[in-house]
Amino acid sequence: MGGVGLAEELNTSSACTEITFENLLQHPKGREILTCIQCGLCAGTCPHGDVMAYPPRRIIGMLRAGLLEQVFKSDSLLACVACYACMAKCPRNIQLTEVLLPLVKEQVFLRLPELPAELHKALENTLRYGNPTAESPRKRAAWAKTAGVPIRILAEDPRPVDVLWFVECQNSYHPRGQDISRATARLFHALGVDFAILGNEEKCAGECARLLGETGLFDTLMDYNMAVFSKYQFKRIVTSGAHAYDAFKYQYPDGFKYTLEHATPFLSKHMDSLKPRLTRKLEYGVTYHDSCCLGRHNGFYEEPRMLLRAIPGVKLLEMPHNRINAICCGGGGGGMWLDTYYKSKGYERLSERRVKEAVSTGADVIATSCPYEITRFEDALKVLGFDKKMVVKDVTELLSEAMEG
């Protein structure tokens, strides 16, 4: 794979035609924004609300006053980590994270005199290599050889399959993400799931690009992935990426008719056959971090907890901010590539805020279900000197560990 340039892909383009900045106030979803009662709950619940010049409430105020250009010229919205906290709390149910903020962010993005360097690289890499970290697209499936169980790659064996497992970038390339992939593969195999991956044909789903306002990059990735999906026959897509789940569910076009699941809730549906296999006792105190996409945006609060409770010996401890109130790890909406920028602005690192809370529960493990969180929390634990006290494990890793007894 690889080598297909943007110029060649353009012919297959089918950009999203939905709500745009131009039709905002003509569109029913856009007009909802005007029902805002300026209560400020959005700004109060925003993890960066204290440092943002224009939190959602103020953006709507500026929109009403016809002063949005000032918001566009400020880089304030780069602090939005697309965590859905404002949207989840809005008493008027205004689609802030889904509609208003990406539209405003796109305008901010187009006017930025200079992109923060790491973000710049991540976006260029995603366009060129299909992943943000400039890993070789030809090595995307290299981890599969180390899985210990057979993994079918559709390009090599295109027979119809039940589950098309969309692994995503972090879990394909990052060593800790690959741990998650190996654990997931072992679980699927043990449960007798008929699954296959796209291998080197897979590219980033593009969710962050969309929420960041880089809609051209998002459209390019979407067109590409939709074309690859259409080559194969499968019953459902199961993805390990919480952000990929969101991209497919909310951002891909109406043509995305596939049954979609995220790996964690998908595994919880196999509880009857999974539970008897969880024979090894893990004497851990575990606190579960609700990922923004899985939790607030999709309401999968209980599925991961149910899986953790099924592991013998695990004691589940809750952080003060859990479920709808969970604090974002700071990686969404492009935040994954803005740590240096946030630091230069003097913002607190959200992953550090989160692990302080996790450590305060007395747990040994912070369990996650979004690939970004592993590295963000591991870094935060090291920075704060908590790395001897607590480890970060994906729910699938804990399940796989409990299966080996």
Add this chain to the structure above:
Amino acid sequence: MNILVALRMVPDVVEELEVAPDKKWLDLEFVRMVLSESDDHALEEALLIKERQGGKVTVLALDAPELDDALFAALAKGADRAMKITGAEKGVMTREAAHILARVISNEPGLLPADLILSGTQAYDDLDGLVAPLLADELGLPFLGIVTNLQADLSVGKARAVKEYPGGVRGEFEVALPAVFGIQAAEKPPRYVPVAKVRAVMKSQKIESVPAPAMEEVGLSMIQVLEMMKPQVSGHAVMLEGPPQQVSNGLCGILAERGLL
């Protein structure tokens, strides 16, 4: 201000490089090509000068895989005209590349007179950084290489640029225009161009194609590649693992064995 920027596609080292079966060059079937980073800086410098002083920026390059993407990106960033030189033999060396560029620049309408001709300083396949000086020689123009902070003043027909020397010493140079410059780094990192803008440019603008002059007119390099090879693995690091006592015993054993204790 009329600015020409010579761009060059180089092997992308994110991918593994393979040597071709004849061991004379890289396996071009396998390699991916990317715009040379140093040329990206030359383009940025040209765009910054254009933004400050007005003018026209033309980018040109020898055809290569994925060149269209690089040229459309250059147009989206603000270049006015993009030109690819097609039909040159694969794997042309530095001297032929410079000669082909010089012929095209001299013969194609609208390229000369140019005030500034920019290129990068080095490329993966031109470590000597000779394309720009050879191009200057062929065009009969002065050359100033490995420079930053290029400032052109057309009213006096001169440009100034800075060269950095070892020990942090800097030298400012002045040269009469037109001239060829090898840009070491632009004043700002090369800009990001939103993909939507590139896609729009692909629909609205064209890349001009110019045939390369015939090879017999170009002449052959006096330098031949004897063999291209990958480095041979000569040794391995030994990782000592286990409890500290075991690791220290292992380490002492190795040191004693080599007569170092």
